[in-house]
Amino acid sequence: MTARVVLGVGVDLVETGRMQDAIGRWGDRFTQKIFGETERLYCEDKAEPWRHYAGRFAVKEAVSKAFGTGIGEHIGWLDIEVMRDADTGAPSVRLSPRARALAEQRGGGEVLVSLSHTKRYAVAQAVLVAHDP
Numbered sequence: 001m002t003a004r005v006v007l008g009v010g011v012d013l014v015e016t017g018r019m020q021d022a023i024g025r026w027g028d029r030f031t032q033k034i035f036g037e038t039e040r041l042y043c044e045d046k047a048e049p050w051r052h053y054a055g056r057f058a059v060k061e062a063v064s065k066a067f068g069t070g071i072g073e074h075i076g077w078l079d080i081e082v083m084r085d086a087d088t089g090a091p092s093v094r095l096s097p098r099a100r101a102l103a104e105q106r107g108g109g110e111v112l113v114s115l116s117h118t119k120r121y122a123v124a125q126a127v128l129v130a131h132d133p
């Protein structure tokens with residue numbers, strides 16, 4: 001197996017209640033600003049959508065930390081989309097062209113993510129790994 005070089009890590013913790021409040025207050029205006037259509041369709045199909053939204057929100061922040069930029073001028077919410085393996089349910093991220101360019105600038109080839117949620121919290125971890133040598 002080839003050794004993989006870690007270029008950056010990020011973690012984020014989100015209170016699901018805050019996500020629930022934001023969705024209750026701002027509705028689609030909020031979710032459409034932060035989440036892509038695939039993400040929204042998945043979350044809206046769940047009994048407690050805010051839990052899954054909170055997990056995806058945490059992934060986006062964790063990825064931005066792994067890049068070392070945070071969410072802002074270099075990378076926005078919609079530049080990071082959380083995908084889901086249809087067979088296993090495992091999450092992964094799809095990066096927009098400008099987010100991919102940022103990863104490339106840092107020598108990154110892939111971003112690995114994991115997420116978990118309970119009734120109160122959602123947590124995510126992201127690891128930016130280098131291209132295979």
Ligand SMILES: CC(C)(COP(=O)(O)OP(=O)(O)OC[C@H]1O[C@@H](n2cnc3c(N)ncnc32)[C@H](O)[C@@H]1OP(=O)(O)O)[C@@H](O)C(=O)NCCC(=O)NCCS
Pocket residue numbers: 051052055084088089090091115116117118
């Ligand atoms: C995959 C598994 C570990 C998920 O853990 P969980 O405690 O049910 O749920 P968590 O809140 O920690 O994590 C949920 C997230 O895990 C991720 N996930 C789901 N399946 C996954 C997989 N195969 N690999 C990696 N991540 C996975 C998803 O992103 C999911 O969130 P989402 O639905 O919003 O996309 C779990 O379903 C499992 O396989 N457990 C095996 C043991 C078991 O069955 N225990 C039950 C009896 S004690």
